[in-house]
Amino acid sequence: MWVILGIFSAFFLGIYDVFKKASLSRNAVLPVLFFASLSGALVFIPLLILSRTCPDCSHAIWYIPKVAPSIHFLILVKSCIVLSSWTFAYYAFKYLPVTIASPIRTSAPLWTIAGAMLIFGERLSPLQWAGLVVCIVSYYLFSLAGKKEGIHFRKNNWVWFIVLATILGSVSSLYDKYLIRHYDRMAVQAYYSFYLVLVLIPVLLAFWYPYRHRYDPFQWRFTIPLIGITLAVADFMYFYSLSYDGSMISILSTLRRSSVIVSFLIGAVWFKENNLRLKFLILAGILAGLVLIVLGSAK
DSSP states (O other), X not given: OHHHHHHHHHHHHHHHHHHHHHHHTTSOHHHHHHHHHHHHHHTHHHHHHHHHHOGGGTTSTXXXXXOOHHHHHHHHHHHHHHHHXXXXXXXXXXXXXXXXXXXXXXXXXXXXXXXXXXXXXXXXOHHHHHHHHHHHHHHXXXXXXXXXXXXXXXXXXXXXXXXXXXXXXXXXXXXXXXXXXXXXXHHXXXXXXXXXXXXXXXXXXXXXXXXXXXXXXXXXXXXXHHHHHHHHHHHHHHHHHHTSTTOOHHHHHHHHHTTHXXXXXXXXXXXXXXXXXXXXXXXXXXXXXXXXXXXXHOO
């Protein structure tokens, strides 16, 4: 069941990437990030009210329990990690083709597995190593495809932004494993969504509002709230799958990155990007590597 939830989470994550690209094109990054986060947090307001007014609902899958102040602090730390990752990712998605940015994001399982080896003492199987090598070679080929569009991976700051976003996202995934193992999944998701908005307010006021005339003006688009809503659905399924006994963060993080299939196919048609045949072949290589990682992770 947790694998199926991971697949559905990946589907909504792919749609989230497309809405993110559509919202950020020729638009101010930080306001988009703020209103997308706000829309995601608003999803949990009615659930929080119901949780406080309906004690008999404590066994419902949407119930949000009260937690101790120390746990609130741990969730706040997660919000800061997520905000850092998203900030780098949003700027990268603004300036990079989605058929370049999304596949780079699929490298997250590689970093997560590396972290799991160092922190949790996990070891790669031969199939996982094979998948790792296939993915690394495919990312190198993506760098060659990017050069055809004037994107030099080593010299392009936005490529480094998406790489940093991916590494921070993997840190967040490893932290998720710790949080969900010890605390209620709905409390983690709901409160981190609230804290994300609170942390974004001073960031918006300090780094965007005083200098807003230097950048693209903010334009409201219907896709902006859909970013937060689709991510809330994707994260709900992800945290739910993590709560299952025997669920593996290495497999789930790999499944989540298969969202690139959705974002690649929809993005290719919606944004009419270039070199799709070559990118599709390289994408097939990444997916083959991810399949090897999943098969190597299965017990």
